[in-house]
Amino acid sequence: MLDKYGTGQDPYCYPGTSVLRNSLGFTSDRLLTQAERALSEVAASSIEFAPPPYDFPYLKNIHFRLFSDVYEWAGELRSVDISKGGTHFCTASRIEPEAQKLLSALAKADWFQNLNRDALVPAIAELFGDLNVVHPFRDGNGRAQRILFEHIIVNAGYEISWWEVDIQEWTQANIDAVVCDYAALTKVFEKCIGRPISN
Numbered sequence: 001m002l003d004k005y006g007t008g009q010d011p012y013c014y015p016g017t018s019v020l021r022n023s024l025g026f027t028s029d030r031l032l033t034q035a036e037r038a039l040s041e042v043a044a045s046s047i048e049f050a051p052p053p054y055d056f057p058y059l060k061n062i063h064f065r066l067f068s069d070v071y072e073w074a075g076e077l078r079s080v081d082i083s084k085g086g087t088h089f090c091t092a093s094r095i096e097p098e099a100q101k102l103l104s105a106l107a108k109a110d111w112f113q114n115l116n117r118d119a120l121v122p123a124i125a126e127l128f129g130d131l132n133v134v135h136p137f138r139d140g141n142g143r144a145q146r147i148l149f150e151h152i153i154v155n156a157g158y159e160i161s162w163w164e165v166d167i168q169e170w171t172q173a174n175i176d177a178v179v180c181d182y183a184a185l186t187k188v189f190e191k192c193i194g195r196p197i198s199n
Contacts, residue, residue: 012139020032023069035070036067036140039070043065043066047065051155052111052113052155053107054103054107054151054152054155055103056099058148060076060077061075062148063136063137063140066147071140076137077095077096077137078137080138082138085175087175087178090135099136102127106152111156117158117193117196120156121189121190121193122182124152125186128149128177128185128189129174129177129185130177132145133177154197158197159193159194160192160193160194165192169188173185173187
């Protein structure tokens with residue numbers, strides 16, 4: 001049986017199912033999804049903004065805090081190759097070097113904190129799209145990455161809200177970015193990145 005990423009029988013799933021092994025003991029994908037969403041929303045509310053560095057350990061810690069009540073592998077890099085629809089994510093063996101490369105470039109760019117909004121929007125869009133292709137974790141990548149980017153954007157001095165974008169627009173923008181077409185993601189972040197945060 002194929003799982004939602006099309007990997008065949010996935011060692012992360014219960015045998016013969018597409019349900020991820022979980023600490024809650026759920027064998028129903030629907031119940032697991034509901035519980036995971038509820039628990040990760042509570043966990044997300046406890047993750048406070050922190051200043052840089054926004055490095056790979058920072059992202060892994062966000063993922064751990066979001067999902068440690070549900071998955072034993074929370075915060076750990078996936079060990080299997082995954083794809084979704086026609087999108088193939090970074091091979092497992094290249095996750096760490098590719099993520100390190102992107103986040104090292106962010107550090108060299110001084111975390112984007114000296115960019116005005118016109119420059120910040122496309123820079124954020126490109127970095128988000130590239131990091132999404134890495135997809136470091138077996139599940140929960142989007143939620144962990146959005147919190148990371150909230151922190152990057154707030155640190156750069158701007159408000160951020162994801163409510164301006166619908167799911168179809170968001171999904172297609174990320175698909176486009178796989179082939180380095182960042183136009184749709186740039187439009188997304190044009191909507192999501194708000195006014196400068198007043199001191």
